[in-house]
Amino acid sequence: MTIALRVENLSKAFRIATGPQGGQLLGERLKSSVKSWWDTLRGRRLQRQEFWALKNVSFEVQAGDAVGIVGRNGAGKSTLLKILSRVVEPTSGSADYFGRMGSLLEVGTGFHAELSGRENIFLNGSILGMCRREIQKKFDEIVEFAEIGPFLDTPVKRYSSGMYVKLAFAVAAHLDPDILVLDEVLAVGDAKFQKKCLGKMKNVAAQGRTVLFVSHDMAAVRRLCNRGVMLSKGQVVKTGTADEIVELYLATEGDVARPNTWLAISQVPRSGGNRQAQFTELRFSSGQEAGIISGGPLHVHLRIHAEDNLVVDRVAVALYDRHGMKLLNADTAPMQQTIPLLQGENEVAMEIESLPLLPGNYIMGLLLSKQPSTHFDYIESACEIEVAPAPDDGIRPTNDGFIRCQYRLHPIHTAPLPESTPRIYTL
Amino acid sequence: MLGLDWMILLEVDVSTIPTILRPSHEPENNSSASSEKEELASITKLAKPHTRIAPRSGWQIINIKELSQSWELLWFLTWRDIKVRYKQATLGLAWALLQPLANVAVFVIFFGRMGGLSAGVENYLLFVLCGVLPWMFFGNAIASAGNSILSNERLVTKIYFPRLLVPLSSIGAAGFDFLVGVGLLVAALIWYGQWGGASVALAPLILGVMVLATIGIGSFLSAVIVLQRDVRHILPFLMQVWMFATPAIYLSPESFGPTSSAILPLNPAHGLILNFRAALLGQPLDWYALGVSTAVTLIVLVGGLFVFRRCEKSFADVI
Structure with a gap:
C-alpha cells in the first residue's frame, strides 16, 4: 500500500484573550492594542492563555482509503481539516501528502453572487486549483452534473439555494484530486442530490483516490468510509475501520442515549412548561435486552416529579428526525385519560407496540400537560435514540425515507416464472 | 505504477527529497548527500508531488515559484473584480472615464481658476489630466488592495492559495481602470498636439515602478487591516491627505522651492507622477x-x- 497522507504530532494552539476587556480606560485599551499590534507585527507571542485545538495528532492514510473523521463538536475535526487544506498553519508538527489535494470546507467558496453560473464555474474552478484548459474540458460534465443547464447565464444570486449547492459541489467534484477533503458539506441539498454526491465520492474512492470526510452523520460515515479516526479534545482516540470507529463514537461520545438505562433529564433545555410537575428521568427499551429495532416495540418509562398532587391528561412521547420534523406522536390527549400524580416521584410507562420507523437516529421529545392550557413540562429534545434494522430486513436502499410500511408486489403481466406462484415480498 | 513502498521514502529526511518535489513554501535546503538524492529522484519521478505542511519561518519575502504557478488564478480574480464592479451599473465602463474627468474638472475649476494654481502652466487641463490619472490609479489601487484581504474573508478562511494574489488582483483591477483612462489621455495628447516624442517610452517604466509601490503599500495595509481594523477607517482619510501631499498632481514643478524639491520625492507618488507627466509631454525629467x-x-x-x-x-x- 502507498501512503497518501501522513500526519505527525500535529498541534494547533489558539490564543484566547483573558482579563477584562470592557471596563478599561480608553487610553489603556489603546495602549494595549497598539502594543499587541506591534508584537504581532514582530511575530512575537503574546502573553495570553492558549487553547490547544489539536494536540500531537498523528495518523496515516493509505491511498484509496475513505477516512471518516468523527468526534464531538470542538474535538478538533474542523481545525484538522483546515490545517490539511493549508488554510491555517499548525503551531507544531507536520503533515505530508502526495498528490493534488482538493478541499471543500464550505460549499461555494469563492462564488460571487453577481456572476453567472458559467462565470462562477471558471472562477471557482480556478480557485480550487484547476487550470483553464482543464475547466473547459470538464465544463459540460459539470453543467450536466449540477443540472443547471437553462440557468447557466443567470447570476447565481438568483439561484435557489439547492441549485447553488449543486453547482458548487459539481465544480469541486470534478477537480479530480488525489485527496479529497470534505467538511460536512453534504448536509445541504435535497436527498436525491445528496445521494448523487455520495455516489460521486464513492467513485472518487474507488479510483484509488483518497477521501477525508468529516460528518456527524454516522450513517453516512459508515456508508462512505472504510476507515475512521476518532478525535476527542484535540487528540486521536483511536484509528480503525469505519465500523469500529462509529461503534466507539456512538458508545462513548455520541449523543445517542443507551437503551435500558435511566437517563437524567432534569437539566435538559425546556421549550416551555411551568415545571409544577416535570420529567426527571427516562428509560427506553424494547421490552427485552436488545436495543430498539425497526418495527419492534418501544417502551418509554418516565419519572415525573410533582410539586403537589395534580391531575394531568396529556403525556406525550414524540419522535423527530434530525431536521426537527415530527414523525410520530404517542399522545394520551385523544384518549380522554386522566392521570393523577402524587406529590413527589411518579412513574409512567408509554408503550408503543410497533415502531413504524426505518433504521436511523431519531430525537425523542416529551410533553406533560393538562388540557386546555396548562403546560407542566415540554422538552423538544430529551435524547437521541438509535433504531436498528430488524434482523430479517435484508439490505435496504439508502435514502429510504423514515416510515416503515408493509408492501407486496404481484407480477400480473410478466413472463411466467418457473414456479408460477405469485411472489410476495413481505417486510 | 505507484506500487512502491512510500515508507522507504518516508524513512528518509524530507530534505533529501529532490527540490522539485518539495513543497513550494518550504525554504530550500540543499545540504544532503547526492548519491542518495539521485536514487530518490529516480523513484520519485514516478510518484505524485509531495507537499509538506509545517510551521514555517517568516524570513522568505515572496515565494516566486508558487506565485508563478498562479498567474491564471490572479487573472481570474482580477477579472472577477473588474466584472463585478461594472456589472450592474447602467453606465458600465463609462465610469472609468467619468471619474477621472470629474476629478480633472474639480482641479481645473477650484485649483486652477479659483485658486490660481495654474500660473506658469501652459495647458492646465492637460497638465492636471497627466497627474490625476496616475494618482487615481495609485490611490485606488492602495485603497482597494488595503481592504482586499478583509473583504475576501470567505476565500481566505476556506481555501488555500497564495494570499498575495488578493491584493495583487485589486491592484490589477485598478490598473484596468487606468488603462481605460489612458485612452482618454492619449486622445487628449493628440488633440492638443503635445505628444512628447521618444521620452513617452519612459512612461510605462515609470508606471511599472508605481505598480511596485502600490504592491508594497497595498499588501502592507491589507495585512495590517486584518490585525487592526481601525486602520480601515483611517484609510480613506489617509489617501485624501496623501493626494494633497502630492503636489505633482496640481502644482507646476517651478513653484517648488529647493527644500521642497529635495524632500517631496520621498513620497514615491510625487516623484513618479512628476516624471510620468514630463515623459509624456516631452519635458526634461527630474x-x-x-x-x-x-x-x-x-x-x-x-x-x-x-x-x-x-x-x-x-x-x-x-x-
Missing part, C-alpha cells in the same frame, strides 16, 4: 526626484511584502 522615489519604492516594496508574509499565516486565525 532625475533626482525619479531616483529618490524609485529607491523609496523599492524599500517600501520589500518592507510591505515582508510584513505581509509575517502576517499572512495568521489571517485565517484572526479574521
Whole structure:
C-alpha cells in the first residue's frame, strides 16, 4: 500500500484573550492594542492563555482509503481539516501528502453572487486549483452534473439555494484530486442530490483516490468510509475501520442515549412548561435486552416529579428526525385519560407496540400537560435514540425515507416464472 | 505504477527529497548527500508531488515559484473584480472615464481658476489630466488592495492559495481602470498636439515602478487591516491627505522651492507622477526626484511584502 497522507504530532494552539476587556480606560485599551499590534507585527507571542485545538495528532492514510473523521463538536475535526487544506498553519508538527489535494470546507467558496453560473464555474474552478484548459474540458460534465443547464447565464444570486449547492459541489467534484477533503458539506441539498454526491465520492474512492470526510452523520460515515479516526479534545482516540470507529463514537461520545438505562433529564433545555410537575428521568427499551429495532416495540418509562398532587391528561412521547420534523406522536390527549400524580416521584410507562420507523437516529421529545392550557413540562429534545434494522430486513436502499410500511408486489403481466406462484415480498 | 513502498521514502529526511518535489513554501535546503538524492529522484519521478505542511519561518519575502504557478488564478480574480464592479451599473465602463474627468474638472475649476494654481502652466487641463490619472490609479489601487484581504474573508478562511494574489488582483483591477483612462489621455495628447516624442517610452517604466509601490503599500495595509481594523477607517482619510501631499498632481514643478524639491520625492507618488507627466509631454525629467522615489519604492516594496508574509499565516486565525 502507498501512503497518501501522513500526519505527525500535529498541534494547533489558539490564543484566547483573558482579563477584562470592557471596563478599561480608553487610553489603556489603546495602549494595549497598539502594543499587541506591534508584537504581532514582530511575530512575537503574546502573553495570553492558549487553547490547544489539536494536540500531537498523528495518523496515516493509505491511498484509496475513505477516512471518516468523527468526534464531538470542538474535538478538533474542523481545525484538522483546515490545517490539511493549508488554510491555517499548525503551531507544531507536520503533515505530508502526495498528490493534488482538493478541499471543500464550505460549499461555494469563492462564488460571487453577481456572476453567472458559467462565470462562477471558471472562477471557482480556478480557485480550487484547476487550470483553464482543464475547466473547459470538464465544463459540460459539470453543467450536466449540477443540472443547471437553462440557468447557466443567470447570476447565481438568483439561484435557489439547492441549485447553488449543486453547482458548487459539481465544480469541486470534478477537480479530480488525489485527496479529497470534505467538511460536512453534504448536509445541504435535497436527498436525491445528496445521494448523487455520495455516489460521486464513492467513485472518487474507488479510483484509488483518497477521501477525508468529516460528518456527524454516522450513517453516512459508515456508508462512505472504510476507515475512521476518532478525535476527542484535540487528540486521536483511536484509528480503525469505519465500523469500529462509529461503534466507539456512538458508545462513548455520541449523543445517542443507551437503551435500558435511566437517563437524567432534569437539566435538559425546556421549550416551555411551568415545571409544577416535570420529567426527571427516562428509560427506553424494547421490552427485552436488545436495543430498539425497526418495527419492534418501544417502551418509554418516565419519572415525573410533582410539586403537589395534580391531575394531568396529556403525556406525550414524540419522535423527530434530525431536521426537527415530527414523525410520530404517542399522545394520551385523544384518549380522554386522566392521570393523577402524587406529590413527589411518579412513574409512567408509554408503550408503543410497533415502531413504524426505518433504521436511523431519531430525537425523542416529551410533553406533560393538562388540557386546555396548562403546560407542566415540554422538552423538544430529551435524547437521541438509535433504531436498528430488524434482523430479517435484508439490505435496504439508502435514502429510504423514515416510515416503515408493509408492501407486496404481484407480477400480473410478466413472463411466467418457473414456479408460477405469485411472489410476495413481505417486510 | 505507484506500487512502491512510500515508507522507504518516508524513512528518509524530507530534505533529501529532490527540490522539485518539495513543497513550494518550504525554504530550500540543499545540504544532503547526492548519491542518495539521485536514487530518490529516480523513484520519485514516478510518484505524485509531495507537499509538506509545517510551521514555517517568516524570513522568505515572496515565494516566486508558487506565485508563478498562479498567474491564471490572479487573472481570474482580477477579472472577477473588474466584472463585478461594472456589472450592474447602467453606465458600465463609462465610469472609468467619468471619474477621472470629474476629478480633472474639480482641479481645473477650484485649483486652477479659483485658486490660481495654474500660473506658469501652459495647458492646465492637460497638465492636471497627466497627474490625476496616475494618482487615481495609485490611490485606488492602495485603497482597494488595503481592504482586499478583509473583504475576501470567505476565500481566505476556506481555501488555500497564495494570499498575495488578493491584493495583487485589486491592484490589477485598478490598473484596468487606468488603462481605460489612458485612452482618454492619449486622445487628449493628440488633440492638443503635445505628444512628447521618444521620452513617452519612459512612461510605462515609470508606471511599472508605481505598480511596485502600490504592491508594497497595498499588501502592507491589507495585512495590517486584518490585525487592526481601525486602520480601515483611517484609510480613506489617509489617501485624501496623501493626494494633497502630492503636489505633482496640481502644482507646476517651478513653484517648488529647493527644500521642497529635495524632500517631496520621498513620497514615491510625487516623484513618479512628476516624471510620468514630463515623459509624456516631452519635458526634461527630474532625475533626482525619479531616483529618490524609485529607491523609496523599492524599500517600501520589500518592507510591505515582508510584513505581509509575517502576517499572512495568521489571517485565517484572526479574521
